[in-house]
Amino acid sequence: MHPVAELDFEGRSIPIEDGDTVASAVFRAGVRTFNRSLKYHRRRGLYCMTGDCPNCLVNIDGEPGQRSCCTAAAEGQRVRRETGWPSAERDALHVTDHLHALMPVGFYYKTFIRPRFAWELAEKVIRRATGVGRLPVGANPIVSDVRHVRTDVVVIGAGPAGLAAALSAAASGERVILADEGRPGERLAPGAVADRVRALRAEVEAEERITLLERHTAVGLFEGPLVPLVGEHETVHTDPGRIVIATGAVEIHGVFAGNDVPGVWLGRGAARMAGAHRVRPGARAVLVAGTHEALAHLDVLRGAGVEIAAVLAPDEVADEITDRSVPVLRGAHLESARGRKSVSGAIVATATGARVVACDAIVVSIGHAPRDDLLRMADGLPVVGAGDVVWPGCTLDEAIESGVVAGRGGAVAGRDAACPPLGSDGTVCLCEDVGVQDLEAAWREGWTNAEILKRYTTATMGPCQGAMCGRHLACFARERSGGDLEHAGRRTTARPPARPIKLEQLAAGVNEVIERRTALHEVHLRMGARVGWSGSWKRPTTYGDAREEILAVRERVSVMDVGTLGKFLIAGPDAQALVDRVFPCRVDTLREGRSRYLLALDEAGYVMDDGVLSRLDGGRFFVTTTSGGADRMEAWLRNWADRLDLRAHVVNQTSMLGAILVAGPLTRGLLDQLTDDPFDREAVPHMSHADMTVAGVPVRAIRTGFVGELGFELHHARSRGERLWTALVEAGAGMDLLPHGLDALDVLRLEKGHIFLGQDTLPDDHPGKLGLDFAVALDKPAFLGRQALERMEAFEPDRRLVGLAFEGTPQRGAPLYVGDRVVGRITSCARSIVLDRQIGLGWIRAVDGAFPETLRTGGSITARVVPTPFYDPEGARLHA
Numbered sequence: 001m002h003p004v005a006e007l008d009f010e011g012r013s014i015p016i017e018d019g020d021t022v023a024s025a026v027f028r029a030g031v032r033t034f035n036r037s038l039k040y041h042r043r044r045g046l047y048c049m050t051g052d053c054p055n056c057l058v059n060i061d062g063e064p065g066q067r068s069c070c071t072a073a074a075e076g077q078r079v080r081r082e083t084g085w086p087s088a089e090r091d092a093l094h095v096t097d098h099l100h101a102l103m104p105v106g107f108y109y110k111t112f113i114r115p116r117f118a119w120e121l122a123e124k125v126i127r128r129a130t131g132v133g134r135l136p137v138g139a140n141p142i143v144s145d146v147r148h149v150r151t152d153v154v155v156i157g158a159g160p161a162g163l164a165a166a167l168s169a170a171a172s173g174e175r176v177i178l179a180d181e182g183r184p185g186e187r188l189a190p191g192a193v194a195d196r197v198r199a200l201r202a203e204v205e206a207e208e209r210i211t212l213l214e215r216h217t218a219v220g221l222f223e224g225p226l227v228p229l230v231g232e233h234e235t236v237h238t239d240p241g242r243i244v245i246a247t248g249a250v251e252i253h254g255v256f257a258g259n260d261v262p263g264v265w266l267g268r269g270a271a272r273m274a275g276a277h278r279v280r281p282g283a284r285a286v287l288v289a290g291t292h293e294a295l296a297h298l299d300v301l302r303g304a305g306v307e308i309a310a311v312l313a314p315d316e317v318a319d320e321i322t323d324r325s326v327p328v329l330r331g332a333h334l335e336s337a338r339g340r341k342s343v344s345g346a347i348v349a350t351a352t353g354a355r356v357v358a359c360d361a362i363v364v365s366i367g368h369a370p371r372d373d374l375l376r377m378a379d380g381l382p383v384v385g386a387g388d389v390v391w392p393g394c395t396l397d398e399a400i401e402s403g404v405v406a407g408r409g410g411a412v413a414g415r416d417a418a419c420p421p422l423g424s425d426g427t428v429c430l431c432e433d434v435g436v437q438d439l440e441a442a443w444r445e446g447w448t449n450a451e452i453l454k455r456y457t458t459a460t461m462g463p464c465q466g467a468m469c470g471r472h473l474a475c476f477a478r479e480r481s482g483g484d485l486e487h488a489g490r491r492t493t494a495r496p497p498a499r500p501i502k503l504e505q506l507a508a509g510v511n512e513v514i515e516r517r518t519a520l521h522e523v524h525l526r527m528g529a530r531v532g533w534s535g536s537w538k539r540p541t542t543y544g545d546a547r548e549e550i551l552a553v554r555e556r557v558s559v560m561d562v563g564t565l566g567k568f569l570i571a572g573p574d575a576q577a578l579v580d581r582v583f584p585c586r587v588d589t590l591r592e593g594r595s596r597y598l599l600a601l602d603e604a605g606y607v608m609d610d611g612v613l614s615r616l617d618g619g620r621f622f623v624t625t626t627s628g629g630a631d632r633m634e635a636w637l638r639n640w641a642d643r644l645d646l647r648a649h650v651v652n653q654t655s656m657l658g659a660i661l662v663a664g665p666l667t668r669g670l671l672d673q674l675t676d677d678p679f680d681r682e683a684v685p686h687m688s689h690a691d692m693t694v695a696g697v698p699v700r701a702i703r704t705g706f707v708g709e710l711g712f713e714l715h716h717a718r719s720r721g722e723r724l725w726t727a728l729v730e731a732g733a734g735m736d737l738l739p740h741g742l743d744a745l746d747v748l749r750l751e752k753g754h755i756f757l758g759q760d761t762l763p764d765d766h767p768g769k770l771g772l773d774f775a776v777a778l779d780k781p782a783f784l785g786r787q788a789l790e791r792m793e794a795f796e797p798d799r800r801l802v803g804l805a806f807e808g809t810p811q812r813g814a815p816l817y818v819g820d821r822v823v824g825r826i827t828s829c830a831r832s833i834v835l836d837r838q839i840g841l842g843w844i845r846a847v848d849g850a851f852p853e854t855l856r857t858g859g860s861i862t863a864r865v866v867p868t869p870f871y872d873p874e875g876a877r878l879h880a
Helices: 022-028 092-098 108-109 118-128 160-171 192-206 267-275 295-301 396-405 436-444 450-457 470-480 523-528 546-555 575-580 629-641 667-674 720-729 743-750 786-792
Strands: 003-009 012-015 059-060 061-066 079-081 144-155 176-179 210-213 227-230 235-244 248-249 264-266 284-289 307-313 329-331 332-338 345-350 353-358 362-367 369-372 381-387 427-429 531-532 537-542 559-560 566-571 595-601 607-615 622-623 649-650 657-663 690-696 697-704 711-717 799-807 815-818 821-831 836-844 853-857 861-866
Touching: 003 022, 003 836, 012 022, 059 720, 118 396, 160 176, 160 396, 160 649, 176 235, 192 210, 235 396, 235 546, 248 267, 264 267, 267 295, 284 295, 284 332, 295 307, 295 362, 307 353, 307 546, 307 559, 332 629, 332 743, 353 427, 362 450, 369 657, 427 436, 436 450, 436 470, 450 470, 523 531, 523 720, 537 743, 546 559, 546 697, 566 575, 566 629, 566 657, 575 622, 595 629, 595 697, 607 629, 607 711, 657 667, 657 720, 667 711, 690 720, 697 720, 711 720, 743 821, 743 836, 799 821, 815 836, 821 853, 836 861
Parallel strands: 003 079, 144 176, 144 235, 176 210, 235 381, 264 362, 284 307, 284 362, 307 329
Antiparallel strands: 003 012, 059 061, 059 079, 227 235, 248 369, 332 345, 345 353, 531 537, 559 657, 566 622, 566 649, 595 607, 607 622, 657 711, 690 697, 697 711, 799 836, 799 861, 815 821, 815 853, 821 836, 853 861
């Protein structure tokens, strides 16, 4: 390997070699203390090299708590250790390691109860002395993209089992997403496993049904199922049919006196440093070999030039060491590690007594603990495990075979991991500085199951989320309780996130809009429509010439896709009671087959939505609302049905039903070609509805007038929308029918003085300010917002929404002046083609107790307050 770049480590330039992580580059440069522990400020050095422990956390480019063993080293990186004062190497706070008696387990709860004011002071000190670093509060946020992907199978973990599972599922014709928090094989030392992983990866990359997402971490499993995969610059929300967990295992964290001193390694970590990065973890090492895998680590360490001072192994492992030059201590076990700044020796218990073995590294490979946090979140979800996660310590062939079975959808028989050994001393939780003696003391105080031991001692609550110590804690409680697995010794609850995640990644997608389309979206595109955003919907803005579309509505006939409207069926014995209570209009006088404009008010009397209420047969009601308010309306209706304890069913039909508006003076001539049902003025008068069949499509025709012309909304099954639209367009060809989009609609509704909620309104607008008092029946005994409206009747409104006529061309949002005083703003404005003048709506405030009639905007443009509607004020065209 040759240096290819340099990083900055606390002002010191450190060379980077090919394949380096930040940890390997810094360790090669002689750094052994990577951070300080939370409570006692003990030195922490590299340990697992797989991202499962907290020992390698540093600040990288201003971001604290970064796992240096998993972060690729790069040119110009700025790496700092943030724990310790004044520095990590010379930490004055290490004095707390000599004050254990003053900080017993649970001391937070015991010490700061009285006096209460002391906690406020102590909290500031504790915050400064603990943690993994300071947040970069002044840094610019990184906006992560969000993708939503539906797939047949998600495989989490790209080791031998995960790669085999992905290939097996793809061979069955299924689409697979294979995700790994790193790159397949990057954390493996050279050997048979690494070679097999490379071969399997090549097969995966050649399989078109498999999408490999490297450096994408599965942070949890949720109902659906939903699996969020968090990458560096994106979050992928996957919606799989089933899930395969192949997250492998971590080597068991050995607990003995001095087990947290720098220079104590897990076997895979030491082998990775020696084999993958060609850096000796120590010059002279003691290997604690409890597994056959440890022998592979032995070969890698010796190949890197590490002198083996001793191998501590049981007979079945020792028998496989045939090289007589390797000193093997059969049946011996490690009692403690010696050393303060780093390991200087190991105290080994043998059949003939304890002895000290001089060394600068202790490599522990005594067994495997599954990384099963995701698997333990999977209750009730279609999830199976494969490889080490269900069969810790399985062979390479066994891992691959289990992956093949899981990939086909079969269950893999697992086996429980053995309880890890606990010495009489040593650190159990590396994150929170919880030792064996702390657990013993807590047990004596009465905290006698794993869940409450966790809360009292804070074990498993640090950055590694119990990856190192979770099984130790459960086994400790199990053994002390006499084997009570169901209560005392059960593993603590696994919750997302399974891996540390940044707040900006958690927030990814909050500003993303999930694009929603009507059933006619492709039809609009074929007709040349330009589409744009309308809330979360993509809708046609124009089909080419908005002016001609307006004239089609006013002079002939036009159609518009209004399938985005919120659509709700309300039924049940108490359906009328619910509608009558939540809406301010009269419901008892609404006859079957009739419709009524409605407002939705909150408890403060403010307008939150509007729409149309139609009474159906059988005591049912059909409600349409604004396109952007459908989700809120559903939640609101369901909430009040529950709060009022009403037997009413609310069915959101927004996605089930399409709707097409047919409007214009020639509307009846168009529909006459497509239906035999009556729809004349007597059969379907203004603000009524009827079920009929149009072009062979059953529809509910609601006669409304948002655009100010004779019009019918044809609500129909979404799947029949294209047939109905095509029939209307073809039948209207002889009438010069043109469809219209949002640009034309904005002018058409403005000519009638109709408001757009959110554009012409503010969150604290009540009906009186908007001129919508006609939609409120204050003589009703009770409805939401009634008391608030009664109180507000005593006050003259200080502002109101008015119609405006302009001499000049105004701009929406521009302020309105009386003299030099701003008294309002323009909310909507446009040039009316049929009226040949500029019109608009706007808010104005009272000036000296009276509302002005003449205002100024945009320099010399005059605005006059005029009555609305601007067009057809008598409503003759609506009632035609």
